[in-house]
Amino acid sequence: MALSFFDQFASPTYLGIPLVAIALSLPWVLYPTPCERWQNNRLLTVQNWSIARFTQQLLLPLNVGAHKWALLLTSLMVLLLTLNLLGLLPYTFTPTTQLSLNLGFAVPLWLATVIIGMWNKPTDALGHLLPEGTPVPLIPVLIIIETISLFIRPLALGVRLTANLTAGHLLIQLISTAVFVLVPLMPLVAVLTATLLFLLTLLEVAVAMIQAYVFVLLLSLYLQENV
Template sequence: MMTNLFDQFMVPQMLGIQLLPMNLLVAPALTFTKSNRLKNNRFITIGHWMMKTITKHTMTPINKPGHKWAPILISLILLLLTMNVIGLLPYTFTPTTQLSMNTALALPMWLATVMLGLRTQTTATLAHLLPTGTPTPLIPALILIETVSLFIRPLALGVRLTANLTAGHLLLHLISTTTMSLTTLMPIIAPLPMTILLLLTILEIAVALIQAYVFTLLLSLYLQENT
């Protein structure tokens, strides 16, 4: 039993080997399995359908020059989906519960969209710092506010993903500990927290999927502003 509530965020090891890299290799191994069949099996067909659907929903709002970013954004959402979902399995670790990890993913992508906008449409990108029709006395204050808002975007992306996943994991840990304790102390009411734990697990799976999509969708919106 864990002595600290936050021990679940430590990378598990077995025989001195970290289990996280091994777990991350499971999804690519299943996704890129080669087959000599004339028709793909159900798993590969569903995977291709999901990729097509995600690409369509992510790229539709973006202007045509931004469609070159499709492989990067789809790779990012698959990476986040893999790490978020695998982190729910026993003896695993969710890297996306670390703010440093999420910021390291968000900062280069956000900076690339800003640099793209400054290179291709400098005037339009700089115009976002000053809303149309702003009174002259408020111009310096609004430029400062919009600049801070622009630079805080990657931090907001990282904090949003970290907070949602961390809160869900902690809640699951608390409910599971309560369920285990009541199973031995008060077996009559043990099914109640067990049912709550099952519902929270389903909710956490949905949160893991949605947060990966939201992270990528917000980056695609930033890209749309700069293309």
């Protein structure tokens, strides 16, 4: 049976049971939990320092009212980062390549920022739909454009994460297939292609980390506009 390159993005099942729930809960098992000792071990110390630094950088441009979102945004960053990196391992499944999952993250959080803005300062929230000093004939057009741009934000969040990870996985699989084909035919070209594959894998690791950070960063910017 010939398999398609896109079969790697199909949700895995076992005995008819989807395994996405296990893939989503696996990252939390990999991280060490805080202990009751006075002194933490090295791994826990590095983990706490990394999370503290990220939270500090994330909350630096935000108002004090948005700081209560720190736990949610930091947890989302850790989850997305771990899912993206685990998906680069052989024989694994990347849940964040599914647009439905990414939209499930993006839509509720974006909607929460909009509701907070309409509840706390409705005048400023509605004021974003019409820039100050707009000519009268352009008011209806600008309101429509700004409304569309507002509702397209969660779609852009989900599509950006899905497209970047899907493109990287497909490119890695294409080049790795080319390496296996070129080994018996042109060994030197195969070595060069394998070197390119190694560099592309390093790039994909960076992309996995950056896309998780960008997803949370854009959510924090949407929150900043409404707090």
